[in-house]
Amino acid sequence: MKTIPAEEIYVTLVQTELHWEDIGANLAMLEEKIWQIKGQTDLILLPEMFTTGFTMNAPHLAEPMNLTTFKWLKQQAAQTKAAVAGSYIVKENGQYFNRLVFMRPDGSFSYYDKRHLFRMADEHQHYSAGNSLLINELKGWKFCTLVCYDLRFPVWSRNKVVKTGELSYDCLVYVANFPQARANVWNTLLRARAMENLSYCIGVNRTGQDGNGVLYAGESAVIDMKGDALFYQKDIEIIETISLKYSELAAFRARFPAYLDADDFEVQNR
Numbered sequence: 001m002k003t004i005p006a007e008e009i010y011v012t013l014v015q016t017e018l019h020w021e022d023i024g025a026n027l028a029m030l031e032e033k034i035w036q037i038k039g040q041t042d043l044i045l046l047p048e049m050f051t052t053g054f055t056m057n058a059p060h061l062a063e064p065m066n067l068t069t070f071k072w073l074k075q076q077a078a079q080t081k082a083a084v085a086g087s088y089i090v091k092e093n094g095q096y097f098n099r100l101v102f103m104r105p106d107g108s109f110s111y112y113d114k115r116h117l118f119r120m121a122d123e124h125q126h127y128s129a130g131n132s133l134l135i136n137e138l139k140g141w142k143f144c145t146l147v148c149y150d151l152r153f154p155v156w157s158r159n160k161v162v163k164t165g166e167l168s169y170d171c172l173v174y175v176a177n178f179p180q181a182r183a184n185v186w187n188t189l190l191r192a193r194a195m196e197n198l199s200y201c202i203g204v205n206r207t208g209q210d211g212n213g214v215l216y217a218g219e220s221a222v223i224d225m226k227g228d229a230l231f232y233q234k235d236i237e238i239i240e241t242i243s244l245k246y247s248e249l250a251a252f253r254a255r256f257p258a259y260l261d262a263d264d265f266e267v268q269n270r
Contacts, residue, residue, distance in 0.1 A: 002164070003137070003140040004140055005139065005140030005141050005170065005246045006139040006140055006141065006246065007245060007246050007247060008243050008244065008245055008246070009042050009043070009138065009139050009141050009243070009244050009246075010039075010040050010041045010042045010043070010241050010242070010243055010244075011041070011042065011043045011044075011045065011171075011202060011222070011241065011242055011244060012037050012041040012043065012044045012045065012082070012239065012240065012241040012242075013045050013202065013204050013220050013222070013231070013238070013239070013240050013241075013242070014030065014033055014034070014044065014045065014046050014047070014204065014238075014239055015047070015204065015205060015206065015207060015218045015220040015233060015236075015237060015238045015239075015240075016029070016030070016033060016047070016206060016207060016237045017206065017207050017208030017237060018047065018049075018050065018052070018053045018206055018208065018210070019053075020052070020053050020055075020210055020211035021052050021053065021055055021057060021060075021061060021211060022052070023051040023052060023061065023063075023068065023069065026050060026051045026052070027051060027068070027069065027072050030046060030050060031072075031076065033239055034076055034080060034084075036239055037080070037239055037241065038241075039241060040241075041080065041082045041241050042082050042083065042138060042139055043082060043083045043084075043085065043138060043143070044076070044080065044082050044083070044084045044085070045085055045086065045173060045175060045202065045204045046084070046085065046086025046175065046204065047086060047175055047176060047177060047204055047205060047206040048086070048087045048098070048147055048148045048175045048176050048177045048206075049087055049088060049089065049098065049177060050086040050087070050088060050175075051069050051088045051089070052088070052089060053177065053206075053210040053211060054121070054148075054177035054210060054214075055089075055210075055211070056121065056122060056123065056125075056126045058089050058091075058096035058126050058127060059096075061089050062089040062090060062091035062096050063088070063089065063090060063091065064090070064091055064092070065090055065092060065111075069088050070101065070103075073086075073101055073103040073109075074103055074107055074109075076103075077103040077104060077105045077107075078105055078107065080105070081105045082105060083102060083103060083104045083105065083136075083138055084103050085100060085101065085102045085103065085136075085145055085173070085175070086100065086101070086175050086204075087099055087100040087101070087114065087147050087175055088101070095127075095128040096126060096127045096128065097113040097114070097127060097128055097130065098113065098114040098117070098123070098127050098147060099111050099112070099113050099114070099130075100112045100113075100114070100134075100145050100146075100147055100175060102134070102136045102143075102145055104138070110134055110136055111134070112130060112132070112133070112134035112145055112146070112147070113128070113129065113130025113131075113132075114127070114129065114130060114146075114147040114148070114149070114150065115129050115130045115131065115146075115150060115153075115156060116129070116149045116150045116152065116153050116156070117129050117149065118148070118149045123149075131269040133156070133157075135168055135169050140246075141170050141171060141244075141246070142168065142169040142170050142171070143169060143170070143171050143172075143173055144157060144159075144168070144169040144171070144172050144173065144199075145173045145175070146172070146173065146174050146175075147174065147175055147176070148174065148175070148176035148177060148178055150174065151174050151176070151178075151185075151186070151189045151190070151193065151203075152185075152189065154192070154193065154196060155265075155267060156267060157172060157193060157197065158196075158197065158262075159172075159197035159198060159199055159259065160262070160264075161259060161260075161262070167197075167198065167199070167253070167259055169197075169199060170199055170200065170246070170249060171199055171200040171201070171202060171244065172193055172194070172197060172199050172200070172201045172202070173201075173202045173203075173204070174190070174193075174201075174202070174203045174204070175204050176203060176204065176205045176206070177205070177206050177210070177216060178203075178205050178216070178219075179214050179215065179216060180215040180216055180217040181215070183217050183219055186203065186205065186219060187219060187221070190203045190221055190223050191223050191227040191229075192227075193223075194223040194224065194225055194226075194227055195225070195226065195227040197225075198225050198249075198252070198253050198256070198258065198259055199225055199249070200222065200223065200224055200225060200244050200249065201222075201223045202220075202221070202222050202223070203219075203220055203221050203223075204220050205217075205218050205219055205220050206218065207235060207236065207237055217234055217235055218233060218234055218235055218236065218237075218238075219232065219233070219234050220232075220233055220238070220240075221233075222242045222244075224248070224249075225249055225252050225253070226252065230242055230244075
């Protein structure tokens with residue numbers, strides 16, 4: 001039986017500086033921020049590599065699944081009664097992954113391994129790429145959760161029609177460490193992904209400077225299916241909860257069903 005989506009879902013964006021390669025300090029800092037969330041929230045989004053910053057030092061910082069950060073995510077989701085999602089470094093079968101974990105309040109979870117690895121920082125030399133798209137369901141809403149550099153590749157995130165005749169997701173999410181130097185790319189592509197996929201699109205980025213001297217301006221945003229910003233914040237650390245309305249999404253798709261004219265294709269694994 002199809003689950004009827006909740007009319008409203010509340011999503012919290014945590015835009016923050018990160019302690020360079022210090023897992024314990026970041027978990028303690030983020031726990032304090034999560035407890036500052038006011039009012040209802042259903043989904044809490046953290047930046048990419050929220051325990052370390054965007055580092056290639058995987059051998060020293062990677063964790064097995066079901067260890068420190070995984071247990072922390074499970075605890076935060078249970079205590080807040082909200083799903084919590086963000087990426088961190090995971091070691092599995094001798095490989096390292098930039099892995100986004102989507103943890104639900106009941107302890108169930110799913111994960112997505114970043115597919116597009118940022119070769120300009122040699123990420124592809126240190127991490128293994130994922131090959132499966134992840135769609136998470138929460139309160140009847142479907143979220144497609146991706147990581148940073150994935151934003152540049154629209155084929156991978158294309159909102160395709162499923163057997164029911166509906167689109168595969170309602171909200172596209174990018175958790176990121178997207179540098180200030182490429183902020184225009186970030187802002188432009190978030191809007192493009194929302195409009196081309198007839199979905200909400202959320203980007204959660206960090207602020208501050210990392211251990212390599214790279215600057216981040218935040219610019220986390222929530223974009224609606226028309227490409228309009230429902231929320232945008234530059235530079236400062238923020239904890240912001242935004243309400244998404246399903247009736248507005250459904251009404252726009254009914255008025256402008258461009259997805260019915262989309263090209264059909266399959267993505268081949270590399």
